[in-house]
Amino acid sequence: MSIFKKLSIPVLSSVLALAPLKSNALEGIVSNPLTRGGLPNQIVRLYQGEVLKDSIRTDEDGHYNVNATSVTLPEPNLPSLKPFEYVKLEDLLGRKIKTLNQNEITRDIPRRYDLPSGTYFLQADNGSAVQFTTLGKNNIPFDPLFSLEERAEELRESFKNRSRIAGADEEYTLDVNDENTPNEIGGFYGRRLQLEDVNQDSLNVEMMYNPEMENINGMLDLLIHLEGGDEGEYIIDNGGSYPNTYPRTVFLDSISCYRHFRDNEKAEMYLRAGRSAMSNMRERFEMDDYIIEDVDGNLYEISNNLTAIINYTNGRSRFDPDSSIIYINDGFPLENESELENELTHETLHFMGLGDSYDYDYTIMGNSWPNPGITNDDATAIPWRTKVTNHTNLLNFYED
Numbered sequence: 001m002s003i004f005k006k007l008s009i010p011v012l013s014s015v016l017a018l019a020p021l022k023s024n025a026l027e028g029i030v031s032n033p034l035t036r037g038g039l040p041n042q043i044v045r046l047y048q049g050e051v052l053k054d055s056i057r058t059d060e061d062g063h064y065n066v067n068a069t070s071v072t073l074p075e076p077n078l079p080s081l082k083p084f085e086y087v088k089l090e091d092l093l094g095r096k097i098k099t100l101n102q103n104e105i106t107r108d109i110p111r112r113y114d115l116p117s118g119t120y121f122l123q124a125d126n127g128s129a130v131q132f133t134t135l136g137k138n139n140i141p142f143d144p145l146f147s148l149e150e151r152a153e154e155l156r157e158s159f160k161n162r163s164r165i166a167g168a169d170e171e172y173t174l175d176v177n178d179e180n181t182p183n184e185i186g187g188f189y190g191r192r193l194q195l196e197d198v199n200q201d202s203l204n205v206e207m208m209y210n211p212e213m214e215n216i217n218g219m220l221d222l223l224i225h226l227e228g229g230d231e232g233e234y235i236i237d238n239g240g241s242y243p244n245t246y247p248r249t250v251f252l253d254s255i256s257c258y259r260h261f262r263d264n265e266k267a268e269m270y271l272r273a274g275r276s277a278m279s280n281m282r283e284r285f286e287m288d289d290y291i292i293e294d295v296d297g298n299l300y301e302i303s304n305n306l307t308a309i310i311n312y313t314n315g316r317s318r319f320d321p322d323s324s325i326i327y328i329n330d331g332f333p334l335e336n337e338s339e340l341e342n343e344l345t346h347e348t349l350h351f352m353g354l355g356d357s358y359d360y361d362y363t364i365m366g367n368s369w370p371n372p373g374i375t376n377d378d379a380t381a382i383p384w385r386t387k388v389t390n391h392t393n394l395l396n397f398y399e400d
Ligand SMILES: [Zn+2]
Pocket: 346, 350, 355, 356
């Protein structure tokens, strides 16, 4: 007991000594919300104002770690970044482990120098630097020589913008991109996040993939239309984040349906269309997030935003978020069953948080008549939108 007490003081003080170094670091996982998988090899850049402070590629698990203070930028009067001659391998505290020449900058550095698990820096004599984290003798998860050269190129660009340098109180920006080709979307859209400060425990970044679309320029465009609503409403509102607020249940009360229509054929059509709409959504969106239940005459009190009930109206079909009731126009003639099904789908998607698309019609959320139903583009975009974290701002994504 007493030995532990004696030991605890020096151990604690060395932890405290590390704290200031760690305080400007930011780490997290870059992922695809659709698959929940981490994305390797994404370029993560940390800017303060317009000045690039650090950049790194994510490892196999999509993990990144950037540091606002780890990299010493070359002096402003340095004319240009020459190719480097040697590179210092340093530990987290900046202690030199080894000086390496260009040929020695390879992915197996951890094994060659017997490095314990941890974070290290490669600091080139021309100011370019990269950081890596290794688990024991595993290879560096990216090509360090390529990254050092990439980083040198970025610093050269950064010098050109030197006149626009701002003060130390400028906001940080975290920029994540899947490739270095400007103006090409690549496999994923770029994403840029403003940060109040970099002293956060972790910051995970969800990316938007870039699938082939049939009738629109890209998935981002369609998602912006799907938010609908007024100008500037580009923030996804799912009424809660996946998976906590899913699946959602839609109640279909067959007894009250027969009672409302007093016409068995009509009531059966409405029940059939309701069930078909839900199973079609499950199939097209490849998710079990829409469940329909027949409540057999028991009208439930809706007490949260995860359940809705289908009811009928002689007015316009609409979803009322306050009562969580999906009102469906009761005037559909028997020959318009598929239009009725589209209407039920459209209103149910309002319950999922989607808006109306006023200026683009080729989507289930458009307002043209007849409604095209769930388009292939909807089937691609809506699952991503449903799984991304609630309140994601679509304006953070860009075509690069
Ligand atoms: Zn609508």
